[in-house]
Amino acid sequence: MILRQQRQSALRRALILGAAAGALAFGTSAYAEETLKIGALGVMSGPFAGWGGVMCQTFKSRAGMWNDDGGVAIGDKTYKVEVVCVDDKGDPKGAQTGAEKLVSEGVKYIQGPNTDSTAESAKTVMEANGTINMPYAFSKSLYKAPASQSILGMVASYQVGPVIYKWLMENKGVKKIAFVSENNADPIKQRDEGSAGAKALGLEVVSDQETYESGTTDFFPILTKVIGTAPDHIVLSGVSPSDVGPLIKAARELGFTGTMSTETGQDPKAIYEVAGDASNGFIAAGGASTEAIRSDFMVKFIERYTKDWGEWNDVAGLYVYGPEIMIQTLQSAGPKALEDTEVFKAALTGFVGKNPFLKDGGELKYVGRTDYGQARQVSVPIVVQAVENGEYKPLFVGKLPD
Amino acid sequence: MTQVMLNALVVGTTYALIALGITIIFSIMKVVNFAHGQLYMIGGFVVYYFNVVFGLPFWFGLVMSFLIVGLLGVAMELFLFRPVMLRVKREEVTMLLAMGTAVFLESLALLVFGEKQRGVPPIATGIVELFGARLPTGRIVVIVVAAMLIAALMAFIGYTKTGRALRAMAQDREATALQGVNLKWLSAMGFGLGTGLAGLSGGLLVAIFAVHTGAGTAISIKAFLMIMIGGAGVLSGAILGGFVLGFLESVGYALLPGSLTFLIIFLIVICFLIVRPNGIMGKPWG
Numbered sequence: 001m002i003l004r005q006q007r008q009s010a011l012r013r014a015l016i017l018g019a020a021a022g023a024l025a026f027g028t029s030a031y032a033e034e035t036l037k038i039g040a041l042g043v044m045s046g047p048f049a050g051w052g053g054v055m056c057q058t059f060k061s062r063a064g065m066w067n068d069d070g071g072v073a074i075g076d077k078t079y080k081v082e083v084v085c086v087d088d089k090g091d092p093k094g095a096q097t098g099a100e101k102l103v104s105e106g107v108k109y110i111q112g113p114n115t116d117s118t119a120e121s122a123k124t125v126m127e128a129n130g131t132i133n134m135p136y137a138f139s140k141s142l143y144k145a146p147a148s149q150s151i152l153g154m155v156a157s158y159q160v161g162p163v164i165y166k167w168l169m170e171n172k173g174v175k176k177i178a179f180v181s182e183n184n185a186d187p188i189k190q191r192d193e194g195s196a197g198a199k200a201l202g203l204e205v206v207s208d209q210e211t212y213e214s215g216t217t218d219f220f221p222i223l224t225k226v227i228g229t230a231p232d233h234i235v236l237s238g239v240s241p242s243d244v245g246p247l248i249k250a251a252r253e254l255g256f257t258g259t260m261s262t263e264t265g266q267d268p269k270a271i272y273e274v275a276g277d278a279s280n281g282f283i284a285a286g287g288a289s290t291e292a293i294r295s296d297f298m299v300k301f302i303e304r305y306t307k308d309w310g311e312w313n314d315v316a317g318l319y320v321y322g323p324e325i326m327i328q329t330l331q332s333a334g335p336k337a338l339e340d341t342e343v344f345k346a347a348l349t350g351f352v353g354k355n356p357f358l359k360d361g362g363e364l365k366y367v368g369r370t371d372y373g374q375a376r377q378v379s380v381p382i383v384v385q386a387v388e389n390g391e392y393k394p395l396f397v398g399k400l401p402d
Numbered sequence: 403m404t405q406v407m408l409n410a411l412v413v414g415t416t417y418a419l420i421a422l423g424i425t426i427i428f429s430i431m432k433v434v435n436f437a438h439g440q441l442y443m444i445g446g447f448v449v450y451y452f453n454v455v456f457g458l459p460f461w462f463g464l465v466m467s468f469l470i471v472g473l474l475g476v477a478m479e480l481f482l483f484r485p486v487m488l489r490v491k492r493e494e495v496t497m498l499l500a501m502g503t504a505v506f507l508e509s510l511a512l513l514v515f516g517e518k519q520r521g522v523p524p525i526a527t528g529i530v531e532l533f534g535a536r537l538p539t540g541r542i543v544v545i546v547v548a549a550m551l552i553a554a555l556m557a558f559i560g561y562t563k564t565g566r567a568l569r570a571m572a573q574d575r576e577a578t579a580l581q582g583v584n585l586k587w588l589s590a591m592g593f594g595l596g597t598g599l600a601g602l603s604g605g606l607l608v609a610i611f612a613v614h615t616g617a618g619t620a621i622s623i624k625a626f627l628m629i630m631i632g633g634a635g636v637l638s639g640a641i642l643g644g645f646v647l648g649f650l651e652s653v654g655y656a657l658l659p660g661s662l663t664f665l666i667i668f669l670i671v672i673c674f675l676i677v678r679p680n681g682i683m684g685k686p687w688g
Contacts, residue, residue, distance in 0.1 A: 045512055049512060049615065049616055050518060183664075211659075211660035215620020217416070217617070217620075217621075218412065220405075220652075221410075222655050224405050224656065225660075241518070241614075242519045253538045255536055267518065269518075270518040270520075273519075276523070276524065309516070
């Protein structure tokens with residue numbers, strides 16, 4: 001089944017390419033109905049494509065579902081949702097020019113960017129033009145006043161990290177912890193925040209200075225040193241989707257028998273394909289699509305995503321919250337919010353929507369007052385899970401503080 | 403320290419294999435193929451598709467990675483580099499062409515293969531312990547195969563008529579042509595051999611690492627670094643450059659903070675190139 005899906009995936013991607021070329025060739029003149037243009041700005045190529053690329057695909061699939069249902073009703077009108085994806089290549093300059101491009105096309109609402117440096121760079125454009133964006137980046141300055149245009153679309157590493165470490169201390173007897181990260185600003189920042197959180201919990205941090213270069217293929221050299229410090233647990237801080245499998249595999253091959261985790265969203269199938277059984281037990285935060293907690297609607301979304309892109313990616317289960325709450329808030333705030341994001345922002349504090357993705361339902365709202373002093377975070381559930389034969393098994397589900 | 407030395411051996415062998423393809427193309431065409439890493443990446447995906455998606459043996463996929471990426475290289479030489487080099491003599495044009503090809507291949511790969519990292523089932527299982535150091539059996543197999551491939555290539559270049567023609571063309575194209583050698587055919591074949599080796603490296607190393615569509619750029623930079631250390635255009639220099647970089651990387655990570663390792667490696671390379679600008683082995687094949 002999986003193999004067939006993968007074969008179909010390549011064909012489907014080729015057909016999408018052909019369809020896109022066809023659309024360019026013949027123009028797009030026929031549509032006269034109202035269109036709501038929403039942007040997705042993020043890293044869609046290179047080692048981090050597993051984040052921005054999936055963000056774009058998620059938004060397109062969800063938009064496809066809305067459009068198949070006739071569009072989204074805002075006030076008296078119904079709008080087809082058009083998603084414009086821009087690849088910032090993980091480059092701050094690219095994020096700035098990408099944000100300017102989207103703004104120049106009249107886009108008022110944007111998903112992304114995916115990293116601190118790109119989100120900080122795009123922030124100046126967002127603030128100056130009154131554009132709302134939902135970064136998947138954790139820098140607090142994006143969400144604290146005087147900033148007002150950015151809303152964190154996921155759980156931050158400094159929110160979920162200590163929760164995982166505490167669980168490990170209580171359930172696995174972890175006492176000594178090590179951190180390893182890529183030699184890049186974002187992962188290093190997440191490592192430092194994680195290390196501070198671990199120390200505050202009373203854990204002994206045996207290693208938190210080891211980094212590897214972007215594009216490393218063989219992780220034996222760096223992990224030899226980290227494992228030499230005899231940690232009970234290794235945290236892969238801000239690890240890119242392309243590195244997580246090889247890192248787990250190398251650590252196990254070097255004889256590490258402790259636990260491992262990351263705070264970033266990862267796809268369990270991709271990890272298992274690279275690391276095999278060595279990945280079992282690997283702990284990650286993020287995806288809210290595990291079988292134990294997902295609703296029938298999430299299953300429909302998974303089917304739609306798989307149909308569109310050939311293969312499910314668990315990170316999409318996290319990204320789908322952003323467009324969902326964005327559209328629900330626009331519907332609640334009314335048509336004025338389409339042109340004036342001040343109306344949208346005014347609606348954030350009191351907004352309470354429905355969470356269609358969880359079996360138990362629940363609310364979808366904006367939180368963040370505790371960490372940012374204002375409602376600038378989507379109330380994504382804190383789902384901590386472990387890889388088991390290519391699937392996620394939830395360990396526990398928590399809530400973000402208001 | 404045994405583990406560090408074993409790490410250096412594995413990293414060095416894999417790097418040497420990666421560097422061979424780029425140095426062959428440089429020696430015969432005087433083109434720095436910045437798309438080398440992307441061709442390596444495609445080789446990894448070829449093996450993944452044959453082995454995992456189509457269910458065929460890994461070793462069949464490996465052969466196919468050489469053939470498919472080699473043919474891609476022949477096409478690149480015939481339809482991209484040759485027409486451009488016939489019209490323009492400036493070296494930076496071919497460098498830009500190679501960079502453009504790299505971006506094109508990476509974007510196309512993302513569209514066709516998707517964003518996920520891919521791996522293949524282990525080609526061998528188990529761990530060998532040597533003086534307290536651990537060496538997975540899969541890595542041993544890869545080192546042995548890589549060493550055999552390097553030896554076979556050296557023999558081909560050193561002792562066959564085609565190999566000698568390639569060396570002659572690298573040293574003096576006009577003189578080689580005067581000897582009756584068909585340079586058009588030889589250029590395409592040499593380019594294909596170089597890219598085929600990139601594909602073969604990617605295909606072989608996917609067995610112990612993984613592959614994703616963004617893997618190419620870092621590989622190209624390291625391959626370039628290796629041939630600069632060893633001597634661009636010299637096969638033995640590429641091998642030496644690979645081992646030197648592998649050793650520096652493994653020992654550097656063991657003795658220095660991770661963030662300083664490549665900083666110091668680059669400093670060493672800069673200082674070394676000031677003293678010996680043509681690398682350890684000197685000028686191409688001569």
